[in-house]
Each structure stands twice: as C-alpha cells, then as structure tokens.
Amino acid sequence: MRRFSGRFRSSLIIGLQGIRARKLRTLLSMVSLFLGVSAVVVVQAGASIAEKALLADLQLTDGIDGTRIVDMPPEPKAADIVISTLKGRTDGVATLGVSAIIGEPGVRPVNEGGSPIDEDWGGGMVCYGDGRCEPDTSNGPEGAAIEVRLTALTGDVRMFRPFTQQSGRWLDFSTMPSMAPRLVLNQEAAKGFDRYRVPAEMRVTGASANLTPQLIGVIDDGDQQPRAYVRLDELTNWLSPANLGNGGAEMRVLLAPETPTEQILTTKLRGAGVETYVSTVESRKHRQKELTLMRLIFFSMAGLVLLIGVAGILNVGLATVGERIEEFALRRAVGTPRMLLAGIVLAETLLTGLLTAAAAIGVCVAGLKAVSMLIGDSEPLLHNVQFPWEAGVAGILAGIVAGILGGFVPALRAAGIPIATVMRA
Amino acid sequence: MTDPLIRLTGITKVLKGQQEPRTILDGVDLTVAAGESVAIVGRSGSGKSTLLSVIGLFDRADSGQYELAGQDISRVPERRAAKLRSSHFGFVFQRFFLLKHLTAAQNVAMALVNGQGWLPRRERRARVLEALDLVGIAHLAKNRPARMSGGEQQRVAIARALVRNPRVLLADEPTGALDTETGALVIDALLAATTRGCGLILVTHDRDHAARMGRILDLDAGVLTERVPA
Numbered sequence: 001m002r003r004f005s006g007r008f009r010s011s012l013i014i015g016l017q018g019i020r021a022r023k024l025r026t027l028l029s030m031v032s033l034f035l036g037v038s039a040v041v042v043v044q045a046g047a048s049i050a051e052k053a054l055l056a057d058l059q060l061t062d063g064i065d066g067t068r069i070v071d072m073p074p075e076p077k078a079a080d081i082v083i084s085t086l087k088g089r090t091d092g093v094a095t096l097g098v099s100a101i102i103g104e105p106g107v108r109p110v111n112e113g114g115s116p117i118d119e120d121w122g123g124g125m126v127c128y129g130d131g132r133c134e135p136d137t138s139n140g141p142e143g144a145a146i147e148v149r150l151t152a153l154t155g156d157v158r159m160f161r162p163f164t165q166q167s168g169r170w171l172d173f174s175t176m177p178s179m180a181p182r183l184v185l186n187q188e189a190a191k192g193f194d195r196y197r198v199p200a201e202m203r204v205t206g207a208s209a210n211l212t213p214q215l216i217g218v219i220d221d222g223d224q225q226p227r228a229y230v231r232l233d234e235l236t237n238w239l240s241p242a243n244l245g246n247g248g249a250e251m252r253v254l255l256a257p258e259t260p261t262e263q264i265l266t267t268k269l270r271g272a273g274v275e276t277y278v279s280t281v282e283s284r285k286h287r288q289k290e291l292t293l294m295r296l297i298f299f300s301m302a303g304l305v306l307l308i309g310v311a312g313i314l315n316v317g318l319a320t321v322g323e324r325i326e327e328f329a330l331r332r333a334v335g336t337p338r339m340l341l342a343g344i345v346l347a348e349t350l351l352t353g354l355l356t357a358a359a360a361i362g363v364c365v366a367g368l369k370a371v372s373m374l375i376g377d378s379e380p381l382l383h384n385v386q387f388p389w390e391a392g393v394a395g396i397l398a399g400i401v402a403g404i405l406g407g408f409v410p411a412l413r414a415a416g417i418p419i420a421t422v423m424r425a
Numbered sequence: 426m427t428d429p430l431i432r433l434t435g436i437t438k439v440l441k442g443q444q445e446p447r448t449i450l451d452g453v454d455l456t457v458a459a460g461e462s463v464a465i466v467g468r469s470g471s472g473k474s475t476l477l478s479v480i481g482l483f484d485r486a487d488s489g490q491y492e493l494a495g496q497d498i499s500r501v502p503e504r505r506a507a508k509l510r511s512s513h514f515g516f517v518f519q520r521f522f523l524l525k526h527l528t529a530a531q532n533v534a535m536a537l538v539n540g541q542g543w544l545p546r547r548e549r550r551a552r553v554l555e556a557l558d559l560v561g562i563a564h565l566a567k568n569r570p571a572r573m574s575g576g577e578q579q580r581v582a583i584a585r586a587l588v589r590n591p592r593v594l595l596a597d598e599p600t601g602a603l604d605t606e607t608g609a610l611v612i613d614a615l616l617a618a619t620t621r622g623c624g625l626i627l628v629t630h631d632r633d634h635a636a637r638m639g640r641i642l643d644l645d646a647g648v649l650t651e652r653v654p655a
C-alpha cells in the first residue's frame with residue numbers, strides 16, 4: 001500500500017511537471033479533446049433535461065410514478081362511497097369531473113363541447129343525411145361563455161399531480177367552504193377568459209341554481225382542454241353528490257402507493273356493485289425504451305466526436321514520448337520501474353483529460369445559463385433550467401476514458417524505451 | 426577479506442540481429458571492492474559502454490555470472506533490476522541528461538522520486554541540498570541547466586548520482602564534453618565519493634583521468650586485461 005502510494009504520488013508529481021513543461025502541447029491536446037468531452041456533456045445534459053421535461057409533463061397529466069389510480073363509472077352510489085371513504089384521509093384524493101359553462105346565460109359557449117379555445121370540434125353545426133350543414137341554434141346564439149371540465153377535488157391533488165402555479169393561488173382545503181365556489185383554471189381555460197369578457201355565472205347540469213364562481217388562480221396541468229378545479233365541498237353546496245354522476249362525468253381516485261385505503265375503497269365499491277379499474281402510474285417505465293433509444297443515438301454521435309479527440313491526444317502523446325526518449329531512459333536508469341513510467345504518461349494524459357473535462361463542463365454550465373437567460377422566457381423547457389449533475393459526471397468520465405485511451409499507447413512506448421541504447425556516450 | 430562489491434565472471438555479450446553475430450564482451454572477469462576506483466580504457470567500439478551497461482543492469486549478459494554484494498543477480502527480473510539500480514548504483518554520462526525544464530535541485534530530486542520508496546518533501550530537499558553541496562554547487566540549486574556551464578551541469582549530474590548514497594558510481598566518459606580543467610574538477614568530485622566507501626568505475630579515453638584511478642583495465646575486442654603499473 002505504501003509502495004503504491006509512493007508510486008502514485010511520484011507519477012502525479014512527474015506528470016504535473018511534464019504538463020507544466022509542455023504547456024502548449026497540453027493545450028493542443030485539450031483543444032482536440034474539448035469538443036469530444038463537450039459533446040458528451042451536451043448530449044447528457046440535453047438528454048437529462050429532455051427526460052426531466054418529458055417526465056414532468058407526464059406527471060402533470062398522468063401523475064407521479066407509483067401513484068395508484070382507481071377509475072370507476074360515474075354512478076351516484078360510487079360518488080357517495082368515494083366521498084365518505086376518503087373523508088379525513090390524506091393518502092388519497094378523488095377527482096370528479098363534470099361539464100360546466102361559465103358566462104352569459106342562454107348562449108352557446110365559444111368552445112362548445114369543451115374544446116380547446118382555438119380549436120373547433122364541430123359544435124354549433126347540424127349536418128343532415130344529404131350532406132348539408134347549417135348552424136345549430138337550438139342552444140341559442142353563440143355568446144360570451146366558455147365551457148370547461150370542472151374537476152371537483154376532495155383534497156390537494158398536487159401530491160399526485162404536481163401542477164405548476166402560473167398565477168394567483170391554489171385551492172385552500174383548510175378553510176370553510178365558500179358558497180361562491182373558488183375556481184383555479186388551467187392555462188387553456190385562462191386563455192379563454194383572457195380573450196373574452198365572460199360574466200361570472202356558472203351553469204352546471206343538476207345544480208340547484210347557477211353559481212357565482214371566484215377565479216383565484218391559474219395552473220399548468222398539462223391538459224389541452226379548458227379545465228377548472230374546485231373544492232368538492234364548495235360544489236356540493238349547489239350540486240348533490242348523487243348528481244355528480246350525471247352528464248358525462250368522470251370519477252377517479254388517486255392514492256398513495258401501498259395504502260390500506262385502496263383496499264377499503266375497492267372493497268366497498270365492489271360490494272356496491274361498482275366496477276373498478278385499478279392501475280399504477282409508470283410513466284418512466286413506459287417511456288424507458290424510447291428514452292434509452294434516444295440516449296443511444298446521441299451518445300453514439302458524441303462517442304464518435306470523443307474518438308476524434310482521443311486520436312488527437314494519442315497523436316500528441318506519441319509525439320511527446322518521441323521527444324522525451326532521453327528523459328524516460330534516464331528515469332529508468334535511476335531506478336524508475338517500467339510500470340511507473342507508463343503511469344507517468346497515463347497520469348499526464350489523465351490530468352489533461354480531467355482538465356479538459358473541467359473546462360468543458362464549465363463552458364457548458366455557463367452556456368446553459370446564458371441560453372436560459374436569453375430564451376428561457378419563450379422556451380418553457382429552458383426556463384430556470386439547472387445543469388444536470390449527470391452531465392457533469394458524464395463529462396468527467398469522458399475525460400478519464402479519453403485520457404486512458406489516448407495515453408495507453410504512448411505509455412506502452414515509454415515503458416519500452418531501452419536504456420542502454422539511449423544513454424550510450 | 427570482505428566480499429568484493431562487484432564480481433563479474435566470464436561475462437559474454439554478443440550483438441545479434443546483424444548479418445554476423447558480433448562478440449562485444451568475451452569472457453570478462455572483473456572485481457571491484459567498496460571504495461575502489463577503476464578506470465576502463467579502450468578504443469571506440471571496444472565494448473566499454475556495453476560493459477558498463479551490463480554492470481549497471483541496463484543490459485543483460487548472454488552468459489557468465491554477475492554477483493553484486495555477494496548476491497547472484499545474473500538473471501534478475503526487470504522489476505528487481507530497477508530496484509537495484511536505484512539502491513546500489515549512481516550513473517554519470519558524457520551527455521549530462523539534465524531535464525531543461527527542471528531546476529538543478531529538481532533534476533537531482535528526480536533520482537528520489539522514482540517510485541522506490543517515498544521521502545517527505547522536507548527530507549527530499551535536505552538530501553538534494555546535501556548532494557549538491559558535496560559537488561560544491563549548492564548555491565545553484567534553483568538554476569535551470571540553461572543558465573549553468575558544462576562543468577556545473579555535469580556536477581548536477583554527479584549530485585543526482587550521489588543523492589541516493591549509491592554503493593557504486595558508474596561514469597561513462599563524464600569528462601568527454603568538458604575542457605581539461607573542468608574535467609579534472611569533475612574527476613575530483615567522483616573520487617571524493619570513493620572516500621566515503623563508494624566504488625567507482627570510470628570509462629574514459631583520457632589517460633590522465635584514468636591514471637588517477639586505483640586500477641586501470643584495458644578492454645580490447647571484448648577482452649578485459651589489467652594494465653600493470655609502470
């Protein structure tokens with residue numbers, strides 16, 4: 001161990017002396033390697049950022065990996081069971097979706113059917129068998145109203161679907177329910193409210209009266225359809241749970257993994273004759289294949305660029321060994337073992353590789369920061385993006401691999417230099 | 426009588442790889458005791474440097490026996506040979522082989538940073554300064570070779586050879602690139618080492634320098650003979 005430590009320190013000292021003595025050559029080696037290591041760092045950083053963004057999108061729409069989902073048909077008895085079972089529990093949240101129209105009464109919403117604001121799903125036209133179509137006036141004329149999917153929540157759903165707050169605030173489940181239901185819109189719904197002057201009157205099928213909602217915030221939920229979130233207890237002030245199952249409603253319960261609530265709930269539902277569909281969110285697993293393929297393609301490209309860098313460091317290394325024949329022969333003459341000579345050359349190329357990796361990582365971190373500052377506002381993917389640590393590790397590994405590959409042949413050459421021939425008078 | 430430091434018996438070295446193999450050393454016998462100085466003289470190509478290479482374990486003899494301090498080292502593996510070079514030998518060459526990017530002290534320290542044991546920096550520095558002091562150039566410790574004369578550079582090379590307290594100094598025409606006066610100073614420095622019990626084998630063309638050694642050996646066509654004092 002002590003001998004190894006002595007040799008390790010010797011090779012480091014001599015390697016550093018060699019680098020200091022040949023600064024220009026070291027710089028040239030670094031230049032040829034820089035692009036290769038940078039390519040690896042950029043690819044790894046890009047892949048990590050893209051993967052995180054993709055998974056973040058999936059988490060918004062599907063839920064965090066591991067979340068258990070219980071879907072069921074929207075039946076009145078199912079709503080009752082779900083609400084009573086989840087009452088007071090923090091390990092599960094029910095989402096009950098109904099259709100709602102916010103705006104002028106007696107008019108057709110601008111996005112009939114709850115379509116995205118800029119898309120027309122064909123609402124408002126009636127087509128006949130002979131192919132003739134004409135505007136549908138049965139629901140009245142088109143006016144300042146927006147149709148949204150209204151999702152009633154029994155608790156804070158963000159522990160399963162990490163919505164990002166865009167403005168205002170999220171629903172507060174700790175306060176007394178308000179008679180004027182507080183709504184949080186998603187971005188698509190907010191776009192409609194931004195574009196049209198919509199009065200605060202909400203129609204929900206089965207409600208005892210039209211409601212006066214309070215819009216308190218906007219979130220990004222990854223949904224392309226206009227959607228609003230509301231506390232279930234504020235909605236049920238006006239709409240009985242039995243009516244929640246009407247009119248194309250959707251019922252879903254999100255549960256923490258391995259919670260007993262799941263068994264209690266499903267048993268109760270099955271006992272009441274409600275069919276349930278239980279699944280687990282596995283976004284990463286489902287996307288793993290395409291993520292792996294994407295990484296493989298990019299890493300192959302980066303590997304090729306790195307190989308060019310390795311060829312550069314190898315070329316400079318061989319030339320340097322050729323120049324240092326006398327030095328290596330002398331070192332062998334004073335008792336330096338062949339292995340240590342090889343170690344000295346490897347230490348130099350390794351240190352060069354590591355220095356290059358540090359430079360490449362530094363440049364990439366600065367570059368990412370600059371790009372994030374310059375175009376982060378227009379590109380959500382790059383907004384406040386952090387340099388992924390995996391890219392730093394990949395860069396350092398690339399530097400080490402390049403140093404070893406580039407230094408291996410020169411190290412063998414250095415170890416094989418014959419003393420007698422070189423040192424002859 | 427104590428064992429000789431070096432004992433060569435019937436050492437033969439044949440140069441192969443040419444059209445006809447050429448015998449460079451032909452049954453060389455040699456003994457060198459601790460503190461003894463030996464000069465090896467002979468014409469160019471007579472095998473002097475090859476003999477020194479065999480003694481210094483740079484090269485292997487094809488046949489014969491080599492004993493160092495009573496141990497047979499005729500067939501030692503390279504790893505052990507490197508260790509013996511470090512612990513027993515100091516080398517001085519005609520060309521000084523100083524690394525131009527290192528100072529005199531760093532050049533001397535090179536023999537200490539060779540993977541054969543580790544000395545703390547302070548001890549390393551003390552031994553380097555001691556070796557430089559032995560050859561009278563401690564004041565040049567921080568100078569690089571380019572700022573030193575030929576004689577000074579050769580003395581740095583001698584300090585490098587002495588820094589590990591070797592048992593034998595092998596000098597291959599160390600004064601070949603120096604003027605007479607500087608050459609004499611270098612020989613003084615080498616002989617001074619013998620007073621501390623270090624053996625000295627000097628390969629030289631210079632008869633005056635050879636005359637200052639305890640014994641003179643002639644190498645001619647690979648055969649070593651002792652010159653009888655006149």
